[in-house]
Amino acid sequence: MIKYFTRTAGALILTCLMNMAYCQEPVKADTLLKKLDSLKVRADTVKQINDISEDAYNENTRLNGRSYLILLGSNIKQEFTKPFHxxxxxxxxxxLYAASVVALGFADEPIQKAALDLRNRNSGVRSTGKFISNFGFQYEIYTLAAFGAYGMIFKNVKVKTVTLLATQSVITGLLMESVVKTITGRTRPNYYGPLEEAEPSFKGPFANLSRTSGGKKSNSSFPSGHTTAAFAAATVFAVEYKHQPLIPIIAYSMATLVGVSRITENKHWATDVFTGAVLGYLTGRQVSFNYHRFAKIKNDESRKKNTVTMRLNYDYGQLMPGLVWKFN
Incomplete structure (x- = not known):
């Protein structure tokens, strides 16, 4: 997990540096964060409607290195303080979530045994499982990098913006996932100690997450980090491109396959994957909606700026040039 987070953070920093060339006006962090929090409170009361048309992603709403980091900080803050609001x-x-986890928990061991039986009997599952699983790991980084490169090369502001939001979602989701994983200390299904067999038990925050048996991680199962990352990125694309039904279908299908592969690869219990999917989904929506609140703030600020325009007036048979100064 630390290695994954380091790689993702590295990709984030590189992307931010590349976007510094597209700097917009300096952003006052304190003011922007307060405005985002204020709009978040309002959005909790009145349903937020997001403009996801191509024109909505423009010079005013484009993310640069500074605004990216401010928005990322806002996402992390809102995610971790949500339980208090x-x-x-x-x-x-x-x-409803808790009831679902409890109900699914009774099936954790039967599902695991069935998944391993399927893997042992099916060579296709064995050969593709790890490959699919990596789409919640390094392949996801490569995919996001490819989307980002496409957006930059073809000057597609929406693609570039959505890709940056997806990286924010992955970072935010993995931070939350790491905290939950540390608190719960759940035994992984592939852990076999000298005197015990794997079972879906929670050992709490004092469990040794780094302890291994046979080189395998032990108490770091709940929730699934790969599934969290996969759904965090998939949800951003699904929300921002919901008017193109094929994109949400592909995004969520790939994320689901990642989750299933974590079970067939014997890395996680079913409830780990379910919780990772829920966490990733909620994080993706929070990141997307927070960006659109940011876009509203930037558009409002742009409309309030003083503008000077030139116009021609026709008076008494003559064209007279003039300047119009609009200020607020």
């Missing part, structure tokens, strides 16, 4: 409807959703 939950509404009644949020508690209802939390209860």
């Amino acid at each position: 939950m509404k009644r409807s949020d508690f209802g959703k939390l209860g």
Whole structure:
């Protein structure tokens, strides 16, 4: 997980440096964060409507290195403080999730045994499992880098922006996932100690996450980091391109395959994957919606700027040039 986070952070830094060439006006971090928090509170009360048309991603709303990092900080802050700002409807959703995890938990071991049986009997599952699983790891970095390069080469602001948001979502989701993983300390299904067999047990925050048996990680199973990362990126693309049904279908299908592969590769229990998918989905939506609040702020600021335009007036048979100064 540390290695994965380091690679992702490296890709993030490189992307930010490349985008520094497209700098917009300096962003006041404190002011912007306060405005984002204010709009977040309002969005919790009134349903937020996002403009995802191509024209919505423009000079005003484009991310540069500074605004990217400010927005990333806002995402992390909102993600980690969400439990302290939950509404009644949020508690209802939390209860539904908890009930789902408890119910699925009874099937953790049977699902694991069935998945391993399928893997042992099917050479196709064995040969493709690790490859698919890596789409929640290094292949995801390569894919996002390819999208980012496409956006830059062809000057497609939306593609570039959505790719940057996907990296924000992955970073934010993995930070949250790491905290939950540390707190729960759950045993992985591929862990076999000298005197015990693998079982889906939670050992709590005092479990040794680095302890291994036979070179395998032990108490770092819940939730699945690969699945979290896959759904975090997939959800951003699904939200930003929801008017193109094929993109959400492809994005969520790939993320789901990553989650299933983590089970067939015997790296995670079913509840680990389910929780990773939920965490990634919620993170992706939070990142996308927060960006559109940022875009609204930048567009409002742009409309308030003083502008000077030239116009021609026709008076008494003559064309008279003039300047119009619009200020707010």
